[in-house]
Amino acid sequence: MRQRIHARLHAAVHHRGGDGFDRRRSESYDRLAQRTLRGLYRRVASDVARATPPRGQVLDVGTGPGRLLHEVAAKRSDLSLMGVDPSEDMIALAERLSAERGSAGRTAFRVADVAALPQADHSVDLVVSTLSMHHWPDPEAAAAELARVIRPGGRLMVYDFRFAPVDEAMSALSRHPVFAQGSPVREPVRTGWFPFAVFQLLALSASGH
Numbered sequence: 001m002r003q004r005i006h007a008r009l010h011a012a013v014h015h016r017g018g019d020g021f022d023r024r025r026s027e028s029y030d031r032l033a034q035r036t037l038r039g040l041y042r043r044v045a046s047d048v049a050r051a052t053p054p055r056g057q058v059l060d061v062g063t064g065p066g067r068l069l070h071e072v073a074a075k076r077s078d079l080s081l082m083g084v085d086p087s088e089d090m091i092a093l094a095e096r097l098s099a100e101r102g103s104a105g106r107t108a109f110r111v112a113d114v115a116a117l118p119q120a121d122h123s124v125d126l127v128v129s130t131l132s133m134h135h136w137p138d139p140e141a142a143a144a145e146l147a148r149v150i151r152p153g154g155r156l157m158v159y160d161f162r163f164a165p166v167d168e169a170m171s172a173l174s175r176h177p178v179f180a181q182g183s184p185v186r187e188p189v190r191t192g193w194f195p196f197a198v199f200q201l202l203a204l205s206a207s208g209h
């Protein structure tokens with residue numbers, strides 16, 4: 001049963017390449033996510049709200065429709081929140097939803113790939129990502145770019161499916177010199193109505209650069 005639930009959810013959200021999420025697919029992903037992932041967004045938003053310093057900058061990589069940042073905005077009004085995604089249609093949807101929820105002034109969305117982020121060097125206090133890492137085509141390039149934008153002492157929190165092929169990306173992040181010195185946290189995450197832990201978290205701290 002575990003494998004079946006996981007396989008169905010994974011098949012529904014997995015798609016190769018960021019540009020695979022065109023308008024129709026982005027909207028149907030958002031409908032599915034609203035039915036199945038609200039518990040995950042709530043849990044991650046609480047983690048982010050606890051881990052980010054006052055007036056900190058949060059970057060959500062592979063933000064999709066941006067629902068996670070809406071949850072974070074509701075918990076912490078002092079944070080600067082940016083979501084990036086290589087899919088133009090996902091970003092258009094995130095901006096539309098943000099305007100509908102009245103959080104447009106508090107969240108910003110940009111079209112960008114994890115391997116080419118718009119942030120300045122060492123500017124981000126906390127990088128978060130949910131269910132996106134298994135799409136990243138070049139884990140080494142992703143790790144190098146995340147290491148570039150995170151500030152010394154900053155936190156990286158990546159959530160993805162437990163049974164997705166994420167070991168290579170998790171290991172690229174854990175091995176990167178900026179993240180290798182702290183004590184990594186890698187743990188199963190159970191949320192919402194799922195009867196077992198479908199997700200996992202990799203949390204790393206950035207050393208001084």
Ligand SMILES: C[S@@+](CC[C@H](N)C(=O)[O-])C[C@H]1O[C@@H](n2cnc3c(N)ncnc32)[C@H](O)[C@@H]1O
Pocket residue numbers: 013014017018019021033037061062063064065066067084085086087090112113114115129130131132133135136137
């Ligand atoms: C399953 S969706 C998850 C969206 C959102 N984080 C959530 O939890 O609802 C995966 C997202 O990762 C994005 N993505 C794919 N390749 C990417 C890359 N190379 N860099 C950043 N994001 C990427 C996709 O465009 C898509 O929006």
